[in-house]
Amino acid sequence: MTLLVxxxxxxxxxxxxxxxxxxxLAALWPSYLAFVTSFLTVLVIWAHHHLIFGLIAKDDHxxxxxxxxxxxxxxxxxxxxxxxxxxxxxxDARVAANLYTGTFLAISLAFAALWRHASTKLLSDDASDAxxxxxxxxxxxxxxxxxxxxxxxxxxxxxEAWSVAAxxxxxxxxxxxxxxxxx
Amino acid sequence: MTLLVxxxxxxxxxxxxxxxxxxxLAALWPSYLAFVTSFLTVLVIWAHHHLIFGLIAKDDHxxxxxxxxxxxxxxxxxxxxxxxxxxxxxxDARVAANLYTGTFLAISLAFAALWRHASTKLLSDDASDAxxxxxxxxxxxxxxxxxxxxxxxxxxxxxEAWSVAAxxxxxxxxxxxxxxxxx
Amino acid sequence: MTLLVxxxxxxxxxxxxxxxxxxxLAALWPSYLAFVTSFLTVLVIWAHHHLIFGLIAKDDHxxxxxxxxxxxxxxxxxxxxxxxxxxxxxxDARVAANLYTGTFLAISLAFAALWRHASTKLLSDDASDAxxxxxxxxxxxxxxxxxxxxxxxxxxxxxEAWSVAAxxxxxxxxxxxxxxxxx
Amino acid sequence: MTLLVxxxxxxxxxxxxxxxxxxxLAALWPSYLAFVTSFLTVLVIWAHHHLIFGLIAKDDHxxxxxxxxxxxxxxxxxxxxxxxxxxxxxxDARVAANLYTGTFLAISLAFAALWRHASTKLLSDDASDAxxxxxxxxxxxxxxxxxxxxxxxxxxxxxEAWSVAAxxxxxxxxxxxxxxxxx
Numbered sequence: 001m002t003l004l005v006x007x008x009x010x011x012x013x014x015x016x017x018x019x020x021x022x023x024x025l026a027a028l029w030p031s032y033l034a035f036v037t038s039f040l041t042v043l044v045i046w047a048h049h050h051l052i053f054g055l056i057a058k059d060d061h062x063x064x065x066x067x068x069x070x071x072x073x074x075x076x077x078x079x080x081x082x083x084x085x086x087x088x089x090x091x092d093a094r095v096a097a098n099l100y101t102g103t104f105l106a107i108s109l110a111f112a113a114l115w116r117h118a119s120t121k122l123l124s125d126d127a128s129d130a131x132x133x134x135x136x137x138x139x140x141x142x143x144x145x146x147x148x149x150x151x152x153x154x155x156x157x158x159x160e161a162w163s164v165a166a167x168x169x170x171x172x173x174x175x176x177x178x179x180x181x182x183x
Numbered sequence: 184m185t186l187l188v189x190x191x192x193x194x195x196x197x198x199x200x201x202x203x204x205x206x207x208l209a210a211l212w213p214s215y216l217a218f219v220t221s222f223l224t225v226l227v228i229w230a231h232h233h234l235i236f237g238l239i240a241k242d243d244h245x246x247x248x249x250x251x252x253x254x255x256x257x258x259x260x261x262x263x264x265x266x267x268x269x270x271x272x273x274x275d276a277r278v279a280a281n282l283y284t285g286t287f288l289a290i291s292l293a294f295a296a297l298w299r300h301a302s303t304k305l306l307s308d309d310a311s312d313a314x315x316x317x318x319x320x321x322x323x324x325x326x327x328x329x330x331x332x333x334x335x336x337x338x339x340x341x342x343e344a345w346s347v348a349a350x351x352x353x354x355x356x357x358x359x360x361x362x363x364x365x366x
Numbered sequence: 367m368t369l370l371v372x373x374x375x376x377x378x379x380x381x382x383x384x385x386x387x388x389x390x391l392a393a394l395w396p397s398y399l400a401f402v403t404s405f406l407t408v409l410v411i412w413a414h415h416h417l418i419f420g421l422i423a424k425d426d427h428x429x430x431x432x433x434x435x436x437x438x439x440x441x442x443x444x445x446x447x448x449x450x451x452x453x454x455x456x457x458d459a460r461v462a463a464n465l466y467t468g469t470f471l472a473i474s475l476a477f478a479a480l481w482r483h484a485s486t487k488l489l490s491d492d493a494s495d496a497x498x499x500x501x502x503x504x505x506x507x508x509x510x511x512x513x514x515x516x517x518x519x520x521x522x523x524x525x526e527a528w529s530v531a532a533x534x535x536x537x538x539x540x541x542x543x544x545x546x547x548x549x
Numbered sequence: 550m551t552l553l554v555x556x557x558x559x560x561x562x563x564x565x566x567x568x569x570x571x572x573x574l575a576a577l578w579p580s581y582l583a584f585v586t587s588f589l590t591v592l593v594i595w596a597h598h599h600l601i602f603g604l605i606a607k608d609d610h611x612x613x614x615x616x617x618x619x620x621x622x623x624x625x626x627x628x629x630x631x632x633x634x635x636x637x638x639x640x641d642a643r644v645a646a647n648l649y650t651g652t653f654l655a656i657s658l659a660f661a662a663l664w665r666h667a668s669t670k671l672l673s674d675d676a677s678d679a680x681x682x683x684x685x686x687x688x689x690x691x692x693x694x695x696x697x698x699x700x701x702x703x704x705x706x707x708x709e710a711w712s713v714a715a716x717x718x719x720x721x722x723x724x725x726x727x728x729x730x731x732x
Contacts, residue, residue, distance in 0.1 A: 008262040010269050021275030025266075025282070039258060043251055065724070068592055075588060079557040083574075086559050092570030099574070175248070191445040193452050204458030208449075208465070222441060226434055358431070374628040376635050387641030391632075391648070405624060409617055541614070 007082070008035055030088035034100070037164055038081040040171035041104060045074060045111070048174070052115060055135060056122040063122060066114040073107045088160060097160035101153040104167055108149040115142050141177065190261075191218055191268070213271035217283070220347055221264040223354035224287060225257060228294070231357070235298060238318060239305040246305060249297040256290045271343060280343035284336040287350055291332040298325050324360065373448070374401055396454035400466070403530055404447040406537035407470060408440060411477070414540070418481060421501060422488040429488060432480040439473045454526060463526035467519040470533055474515040481508050507543065556627075557584055557634070579637035583649070586713055587630040589720035590653060591623060594660070597723070601664060604684060605671040612671060615663040622656045637709060646709035650702040653716055657698040664691050690726065 008031045011024035019027075049070075056063075080100040087096040119135050148170055156163035191214045194207035202210075232253075239246075263283040270279040302318050331353055339346035374397045377390035385393075415436075422429075446466040453462040485501050514536055522529035557580045560573035568576075598619075605612075629649040636645040668684050697719055705712035 010262070010265045013269075013273075016270070016273070016275060021270060021273070021278040025278065035259070036255070039255055040251075043254070047247070064596070068589075068724070071592070072585070072588055076584070079559070082559045086562075087565070087570060090562075090565070090570070092565060095570040095574065175251070193445070193448045196452075196456075199453070199456070199458060204453060204456070204461040208461065218442070219438070222438055223434075226437070230430070358434070376628070376631045379635075379639075382636070382639070382641060387636060387639070387644040391644065401625070402621070405621055406617075409620070413613070541617070 007078075008032070008085070027089075028085075031085035033164060033168070034081045034085040034088070037168040037171060038077055040175065041107075041167065042074060042077060044171050044174045045070075045107065048111070051138070052118055055131060055138075056118050058122055060122065062117055063114070066110065066117055070107065070110040070114055073103065073110050076103060077107075084164065088164070093160040094157065097156035097163050098153070101149070101156040101163050101167060104170075105146070105149040105153045108145040112142055112146050115139070141174075145174070190265070191215070210272075211268075214268035216347060216351070217264045217268040217271070220351040220354060221260055223358065224290075224350065225260060227354050227357045228253075228257060228290065231294070234321070235301055238314060238321075239301050241305055243305065245300055246297070249293065249300055253290065253293040253297055256286065256293050259286060260290075267347065271347070276343040277340065280339035280346050281336070284332070284339040284346050284350060287353075288329070288332040288336045291328040295325055295329050298322070324357075328357070373444075374398070374451070393455075394451075397451035399530060399534070400447045400451040400454070403534040403537060404443055406541065407473075407533065408443060410537050410540045411436075411440060411473065414477070417504070418484055421497060421504075422484050424488055426488065428483055429480070432476065432483055436473065436476040436480055439469065439476050442469060443473075450530065454530070459526040460523065463522035463529050464519070467515070467522040467529050467533060470536075471512070471515040471519045474511040478508055478512050481505070507540075511540070556631070557581070576638075577634075580634035582713060582717070583630045583634040583637070586717040586720060587626055589724065590656075590716065591626060593720050593723045594619075594623060594656065597660070600687070601667055604680060604687075605667050607671055609671065611666055612663070615659065615666055619656065619659040619663055622652065622659050625652060626656075633713065637713070642709040643706065646705035646712050647702070650698070650705040650712050650716060653719075654695070654698040654702045657694040661691055661695050664688070694723070 008028065011021070011028065015024050080096070080103045084096045084100045087093055090096075115138065119139055123131065123135060149167075152163050152166040152170065155166055191211065194204070194211065198207050263279070263286045267279045267283045270276055273279075298321065302322055306314065306318060332350075335346050335349040335353065338349055374394065377387070377394065381390050446462070446469045450462045450466045453459055456462075481504065485505055489497065489501060515533075518529050518532040518536065521532055557577065560570070560577065564573050629645070629652045633645045633649045636642055639645075664687065668688055672680065672684060698716075701712050701715040701719065704715055
């Protein structure tokens with residue numbers, strides 16, 4: 001959870017002197033958008049991560065590596081977030097949006113790999129039917145993760161703002177849509 | 184608890200060269216005030232959060248969303264804190280105080296929503312009388328939270344310093360005043 | 367433990383261009399000294415804190431307040447640490463050393479108050495003799511904490527470097543000297 | 550794990566104005582290299598640390614000191630990481646690489662000392678054969694740690710980039726190579 005601490009820069013005294021504080025704060029909207037989107041995404045990742053850890057009966061070496069890869073990507077998130085906040089209104093916004101959505105695409109791929117390994121190798125042999133059914137529903141749901149984030153990555157080449165909005169919607173979507181078994 | 188780490192900026196060498204270190208440090212009083220107020224507020228939030236988690240018998244989906252909203256607001260706190268520290272002595276202090284007290288108002292509303300849901304839906308049916316009585320007293324106490332922070336938000340349009348002082352007093356007040364059942 | 371993360375500033379390109387990287391790094395020795403001293407002090411605080419939590423049988427309201435006060439002081443430590451690192455070689459070093467040693471003095475007082483309350487009110491009535499004996503020895507040891515840090519604070523008015531060295535020695539001293547019962 | 554949060558600096562508007570954002574981000578490759586290398590190294594340290602804590606039956610005073618020393622070195626890691634990211638492409642890169650590899654050498658020595666003490670003094674007398682065998686294999690493996698990092702430190706005097714690559718390879722190597730007993 002501590003990885004969620006994402007800094008928003010206080011506007012400089014020069015900017016505030018020329019424009020006033022309220023307009024300077026309003027001009028920071030890319031920061032707020034990036035902050036909320038990254039916050040919700042990381043929150044959903046932790047929630048699903050927690051769900052996976054509750055389902056598996058053991059861990060093994062490959063699980064630790066996939067988990068380490070996922071953690072590496074999540075730890076990287078503050079950098080593209082700060083980059084997007086700084087450059088979303090800049091001529092070079094495309095590159096920032098590419099990296100931002102690309103990071104989330106990488107996370108969705110690492111998550112898919114982690115779950116694929118966990119669901120095929122680490123469920124206990126005598127798992128209850130409820131657990132197996134829950135695992136199947138998670139598999140069905142996660143199937144959409146990487147393609148959807150690939151879509152957001154594609155959109156980032158066309159419209160930066162829409163690609164970030166897509167990531168925000170995806171985070172809300174995966175927060176709300178959980179398999180019936182976990183309700 | 185790690186969310187409590189709020190940075191205070193070391194005064195620049197230019198400032199210290201012209202004014203000396205002691206006066207430069209004294210001039211940082213808005214930083215200390217903002218640091219202590221935010222620290223105590225977040226501390227009280229965690230303590231009450233802990234109390235709620237100890238009372239409920241289960242959680243559900245809406246609980247997770249309200250909890251996520253509360254966490255989002257608390258994670259945001261370092262930004263208005265840094266803003267207030269930077270601009271409390273500035274001509275535009277009003278805006279900084281609005282955002283600072285407004286953030287705490289938002290937290291109190293998220294907390295009220297979280298508790299409303301938890302107290303009506305998530306207490307176990309066979310909760311002991313002591314627990315039910317404690318829950319009722321918490322409900323009575325939390326009824327004052329949002330209106331009081333709304334008051335502090337209102338004061339921020341009249342006097343910035345008094346609105347921050349009000350937030351500090353409210354944090355101390357909610358730290359000291361706990362329902363008899365939890366004593 | 368996360369409170370121990372104290373930043374050391376990378377030397378600027380201007381400084382490195384004029385002096386070379388190695389001498390620039392060597393000139394950062396006040397940063398290293400402040401980092402190590404603060405790290406060890408906070409480490410000892412957590413270790414003793416852990417010890418107290420292991421001894422008491424319950425907690426109460428005043429315990430939470432003393433504990434909150436201690437946490438507030440510890441959370442503040444990065445600021446005087448950064449200040450000392452920046453100004454130890456400066457004409458105004460005295461003020462920085464005053465604040466640095468003064469913060470540790472405040473911590474030792476908060477710790478003494480926390481332990482006084484815990485040892486007189488929160489040991490269970492049927493504590494074993496071993497526990498009671500351990501508590502008495504901790505009381506004997508903590509008696510030295512505040513006076514020793516008061517001494518370091520006094521030294522900071524005479525020699526900044528020696529006062530920091532005293533804090534470093536005190537941290538090592540309290541790390542090594544634990545009551546026989548906890549050995 | 551929170552110690553893994555290592556900041557990468559967003560490129561300045563001046564640099565982006567003159568070169569474009571994509572080339573500015575590409576020029577940050579020393580930051581990415583340093584970030585990934587430090588991340589993986591700290592991850593492996595925590596994993597092995599966890600392994601040691603699972604094997605020992607008790608702790609004692611010297612264990613706490615060696616552990617504190619290891620923690621001090623790990624807490625220091627963000628500084629040489631930031632230094633390397635800033636100066637790897639600079640005329641003074643050697644000094645940065647020396648400090649970077651030297652920090653990891655110090656960590657490997659602290660780890661060796663911690664394990665030497667834990668394996669000779671803190672295994673329970675009636676440890677199972679499986680545990681004793683696992684401990685012997687860890688001893689065999691850790692024998693390579695300090696000499697290999699001494700090698701990387703030596704390489705840093707010849708080629709900065711290769712010495713960092715060596716640290717990256719060592720982290721991967723120690724992540725993949727675990728004693729058969731722990732598989």
